[in-house]
Amino acid sequence: MKRNTEQINYRENTEALAKFAKALGHPTRIAILKHLENQSCCFTGDLVDVFPLAQSTISQHLKELKKVGLIQGELKPPKIKYCINQQNWNIAKTLFQQFFD
Amino acid sequence: MKRNTEQINYRENTEALAKFAKALGHPTRIAILKHLENQSCCFTGDLVDVFPLAQSTISQHLKELKKVGLIQGELKPPKIKYCINQQNWNIAKTLFQQFFD
DNA sequence: ATTTCTTATCGCAAATATGCGATTGGTTTT
DNA sequence: AAAACCAATCGCATATTTGCGATAAGAAAT
Numbered sequence: 001m002k003r004n005t006e007q008i009n010y011r012e013n014t015e016a017l018a019k020f021a022k023a024l025g026h027p028t029r030i031a032i033l034k035h036l037e038n039q040s041c042c043f044t045g046d047l048v049d050v051f052p053l054a055q056s057t058i059s060q061h062l063k064e065l066k067k068v069g070l071i072q073g074e075l076k077p078p079k080i081k082y083c084i085n086q087q088n089w090n091i092a093k094t095l096f097q098q099f100f101d
Numbered sequence: 102m103k104r105n106t107e108q109i110n111y112r113e114n115t116e117a118l119a120k121f122a123k124a125l126g127h128p129t130r131i132a133i134l135k136h137l138e139n140q141s142c143c144f145t146g147d148l149v150d151v152f153p154l155a156q157s158t159i160s161q162h163l164k165e166l167k168k169v170g171l172i173q174g175e176l177k178p179p180k181i182k183y184c185i186n187q188q189n190w191n192i193a194k195t196l197f198q199q200f201f202d
Numbered sequence: 203a204t205t206t207c208t209t210a211t212c213g214c215a216a217a218t219a220t221g222c223g224a225t226t227g228g229t230t231t232t
Numbered sequence: 233a234a235a236a237c238c239a240a241t242c243g244c245a246t247a248t249t250t251g252c253g254a255t256a257a258g259a260a261a262t
Contacts, residue, residue: 008153010128014135022126026220027111027119030200034115037202044239052109057221059240064219079238093201099131100194101138127250145209158251160210165249180208 017099020092023068028053029061036071036084043079118200121193124169129154130162134185137172142184 010018024030028051035050036042047058062082065071069088074081111119125131133148140147148159163183166172170189175182 008128010132014128014131018126018128018131021122021131025119025123025126027109027115030115030119030122031111034200048239054222055239056223056241060220063240073239080240089201096197096201099135100190100197129250146207155252156209157211157253161250164210174209181210 013095013098016091017095019068020070020095023064023070026061026064029065032058032061032065033070033084036082043076043081114196114199117192118196120169121171121196124165124171127162127165130166133159133162133166134171137183137185142175142182145181145183 024033031051032047035047039046044055044058044062047062048055051058062071062073066073069085070092071082072085074083125134129152132152136148136151137143145156145159145163148163149156152159163172163174167174170186171193172183173186175184
């Protein structure tokens with residue numbers, strides 16, 4: 001139950017870092033991102049072959065990653081090509097670096 | 102519902118990174134850690150004054166951070182002094198660095 | 203011994219997250 | 233136009249997270 005936390009004004013960076021961390025807080029999503037780092041890009045279908053998870057589940061995780069901006073989908077009919085969003089990736093990278101100083 | 106995910110054997114580093122990320126995935130916990138970085142150490146009571154959250158809630162968050170090893174509690178009767186666990190902190194730092202290469 | 207102080211834990215309620223099958227929506231091919 | 237393909241979304245079940253007040257547990261001070 002989020003009562004008080006919602007009203008707290010954390011520093012902007014704190015919120016942003018937590019948001020990225022939350023998105024990274026699941027092994028499947030880490031694995032997906034690692035896969036994207038190697039392949040530079042890939043399609044949802046590829047991932048369904050790599051992980052023993054339902055297509056809808058993979059799609060869910062991709063949605064989470066897209067929500068925080070770590071990846072982006074490019075329409076490449078009839079497929080969708082997912083890539084790392086370098087700009088936000090670098091923002092996340094910097095936030096983590098600063099955090100661990 | 103975790104059905105298949107539990108059976109997947111991700112690489113060890115993937116699991117570890119996700120575990121740390123999950124623990125960092127809440128602004129209050131980020132803020133607590135930032136506080137510990139500045140103070141080097143502090144007591145639960147101090148945090149209750151810093152954040153407008155119930156004592157039990159702070160204690161919960163500290164428990165999470167302790168669970169993944171990012172902090173440790175030292176009995177300093179009648180208080181408990183919390184510090185960053187440098188060893189695990191460095192492990193986490195390295196994992197994130199490698200991840201973002 | 204009793205009171206006080208500090209922190210952890212319990213029990214509850216509500217919100218989120220996770221996973222799946224089934225369905226839908228949009229293309230492309232036939 | 234119909235069939236096939238790909239990916240997102242819906243609806244559901246279950247698990248986990250978040251937060252609080254109340255209580256318990258431990259030590260210190262009176």
